[in-house]
Amino acid sequence: xxxxxxxxxxxxxxxxxxRNYKGYKGTFAALVYNCIHKKSLPGxxxxxDLVADAERxxxxxxxxxxxxxxxxxxxxxxxxxxxxxSAFPVExxxxxxxxxxx
Amino acid sequence: xxxxxxxxxxxxxxKLSPRVYCGGKWVKNLLDNPITRSMVTAxxxxxxxxxxxxxxxxxVATSHLTGEPINRNLxxxxxxxDLDMRQEMALLTxxxxxxxxxxxxxxxxxxxxxxxxxEMDKALxxxxxxxxNKWLAYAQANDLAVSGAITDAKGDRKKRPSQxxxxxxxxxxxxxxxxGIVVRGIKVSQSGAIGSHETLVLxxxxxxxxxxxxxxxFAVQNGAPGLTYICQYNAYSAEREFCDDxxxxxxxxxxxxxxxxxxxxxxxxxxxxxxxxxxxKYCGRMVxxxxxxxxxxxxxxxxxxxxxxxxxxTMLAAEYIGVDKVPHIQEKIIDMVRFSETSHACAIAAAIxxxxxxxxxxxxxxxxxxxxxxKLNIAHGFWxxxxxxxxxxxxxxxxxxxxxxxxDPEVGPMLKKAFGAAAPADKRLKVAxxxxxxxxxxxxxxxxxxxxxxxxxxFMISVLTDFEAKKKMAKKCMGLKxx
Numbered sequence: 001x002x003x004x005x006x007x008x009x010x011x012x013x014x015x016x017x018x019r020n021y022k023g024y025k026g027t028f029a030a031l032v033y034n035c036i037h038k039k040s041l042p043g044x045x046x047x048x049d050l051v052a053d054a055e056r057x058x059x060x061x062x063x064x065x066x067x068x069x070x071x072x073x074x075x076x077x078x079x080x081x082x083x084x085x086s087a088f089p090v091e092x093x094x095x096x097x098x099x100x101x102x
Numbered sequence: 103x104x105x106x107x108x109x110x111x112x113x114x115x116x117k118l119s120p121r122v123y124c125g126g127k128w129v130k131n132l133l134d135n136p137i138t139r140s141m142v143t144a145x146x147x148x149x150x151x152x153x154x155x156x157x158x159x160x161x162v163a164t165s166h167l168t169g170e171p172i173n174r175n176l177x178x179x180x181x182x183x184d185l186d187m188r189q190e191m192a193l194l195t196x197x198x199x200x201x202x203x204x205x206x207x208x209x210x211x212x213x214x215x216x217x218x219x220x221e222m223d224k225a226l227x228x229x230x231x232x233x234x235n236k237w238l239a240y241a242q243a244n245d246l247a248v249s250g251a252i253t254d255a256k257g258d259r260k261k262r263p264s265q266x267x268x269x270x271x272x273x274x275x276x277x278x279x280x281x282g283i284v285v286r287g288i289k290v291s292q293s294g295a296i297g298s299h300e301t302l303v304l305x306x307x308x309x310x311x312x313x314x315x316x317x318x319x320f321a322v323q324n325g326a327p328g329l330t331y332i333c334q335y336n337a338y339s340a341e342r343e344f345c346d347d348x349x350x351x352x353x354x355x356x357x358x359x360x361x362x363x364x365x366x367x368x369x370x371x372x373x374x375x376x377x378x379x380x381x382x383k384y385c386g387r388m389v390x391x392x393x394x395x396x397x398x399x400x401x402x403x404x405x406x407x408x409x410x411x412x413x414x415x416t417m418l419a420a421e422y423i424g425v426d427k428v429p430h431i432q433e434k435i436i437d438m439v440r441f442s443e444t445s446h447a448c449a450i451a452a453a454i455x456x457x458x459x460x461x462x463x464x465x466x467x468x469x470x471x472x473x474x475x476x477k478l479n480i481a482h483g484f485w486x487x488x489x490x491x492x493x494x495x496x497x498x499x500x501x502x503x504x505x506x507x508x509x510d511p512e513v514g515p516m517l518k519k520a521f522g523a524a525a526p527a528d529k530r531l532k533v534a535x536x537x538x539x540x541x542x543x544x545x546x547x548x549x550x551x552x553x554x555x556x557x558x559x560x561f562m563i564s565v566l567t568d569f570e571a572k573k574k575m576a577k578k579c580m581g582l583k584x585x
Contacts, residue, residue, distance in 0.1 A: 004167065004168070004235065004236050004239040004240075005236065006236045006237070006239050006240040006243075007240070024236075024237060024240040024374065024375070025236065025372070025374035026281075026282065026372025026373065026374035026375055027372070029281040029282060029370075029372045030282070030323075030326070030370055030371075030372050032281075033279075033281070033282070033370040034326075034327040034370060037370070038327045038328060038368070038370075040327035040328075041327070042323060042325040042326055042327060043117070043118065043119040043120070043325035044119065045119070045120075045121040045128075045325075045327070046119070046128065046130050079117070080117055080119065081325075083114070083117040083118070084117070084118060084119065084120075084323060084324070084325030084326075085323050085325070086240075086244065086246060086299050086300060086323050088244065
């Protein structure tokens with residue numbers, strides 16, 4: 001049976017906290033587009049003006065969310081955004097992309 | 103684990119928050135709103151069927167991509183047996199939940215995509231099939247709930263998509279980027295999209311040269327920014343939303359057939375999720391292949407499962423008033439079975455007579471003529487089945503008080519006296535409410551239009567039937583010679 005190269009691993013970091021997610025190819029590109037152009041995150045339509053700033057550099061996205069939120073809250077928000085992108089938590093050390101959220 | 107349980111699906115839904123509007127308000131949590139919850143509960147029941155050893159043969163298949171066990175809702179049919187099990191799944195799921203298997207349209211869409219992307223790659227040298235197979239392998243590995251969106255809003259039917267005053271009535275591309283495309287437009291009547299992880303979007307019909315912007319097929323996650331779902335809302339929605347006891351509703355657990363209007367407001371789709379982009383020539387066959395699969399399943403099997411429930415409810419109604427042995431009642435029940443099983447026979451024939459399409463693709467699709475016959479037959483037969491259910495169920499089906507009134511200290515005893523018959527009043531009212539849901543609700547027009555209105559099946563049957571051959575046979579049989 002064929003092995004399919006379907007995944008991309010994205011590391012989400014908020015301060016000292018970090019978690020890896022496995023999504024289908026293009027997940028990072030979609031997150032970047034939505035943060036930069038739509039100022040929005042998947043599955044968080046009810047959070048108005050959530051994305052304050054976003055900047056991509058190569059395979060990394062620097063994301064600033066509005067308000068003064070704890071690292072854990074930032075991770076919870078990103079967990080929701082990733083799950084709504086059909087990307088799920090995974091245990092691995094290797095990642096293709098990273099999102100630094102603050 | 104590739105075959106997930108209902109509980110695992112529900113856990114995943116807790117984290118899903120698509121932009122859903124239902125009955126005048128935004129829904130932040132699909133499980134908190136009684137209407138959206140009914141759709142999600144039905145989907146969970148479909149997941150559970152795949153974990154029931156009794157239904158494993160029907161509900162679980164093997165991925166042709168990975169060799170792993172998968173839910174049949176994500177299976178590409180590779181032979182006649184797969185087609186037969188697919189229509190059996192449609193029957194079983196309808197019998198179980200009495201509403202849509204909300205993964206059904208997605209299943210038929212992915213079979214069309216498997217067939218058509220293979221053909222495109224062969225003819226055009228594109229990489230759509232490779233891309234689609236990767237996406238499918240991912241969906242299978244995560245046992246994603248995948249719905250399908252086909253029908254555009256369409257606007258003024260006299261005009262082509264690009265001639266519409268508002269071209270958003272058709273989903274189209276507004277930007278082509280290095281990393282993907284941006285789409286906008288409207289798809290309507292999308293069953294269960296709100297509680298799905300992803301939706302496969304196909305063109306709504308055949309397109310011509312010059313209409314490339316509308317020639318699109320892609321997969322979108324349901325929480326994608328810019329995507330809004332506006333739920334259907336009707337008297338049955340209001341009943342569920344405002345009642346104080348859902349057990350009183352005609353379909354207490356799984357609700358109506360919940361659909362929504364999907365509005366794409368500049369939604370970004372990465373290239374890895376795009377399976378057709380601008381190739382107008384292939385849109386017609388992509389939709390036709392979807393319809394071929396869906397008419398067998400939606401028409402010839404799903405509605406037969408609904409009919410089984412209606413027939414069962416009607417027989418109970420007859421028993422409860424002591425007329426079940428009356429000859430004309432039995433005759434009407436037999437007629438209901440005749441309409442229903444004729445359609446199922448067509449679905450089985452569509453599967454058995456199915457074939458690889460296109461040759462070499464490895465993808466099997468049902469026989470088109472039998473599939474269309476199945477759908478056309480049940481479109482008309484379902485109204486007959488509803489008519490007989492209303493006939494035998496009696497006026498009570500629409501004149502009944504609410505079940506809860508039986509417990510009222512003042513009117514309860516009056517109602518028990520009024521509606522007690524060969525069975526107590528509570529049983530009679532329960533069955534009457536069940537039949538009300540089926541005969542005085544959404545199912546008539548739903549069955550008529552689902553998988554395409556009957557005029558489309560008539561057209562297809564006229565194209566697929568060799569009428570000249572029939573005339574020739576008749577002439578030969580009667581000895582009529584050509585001049």
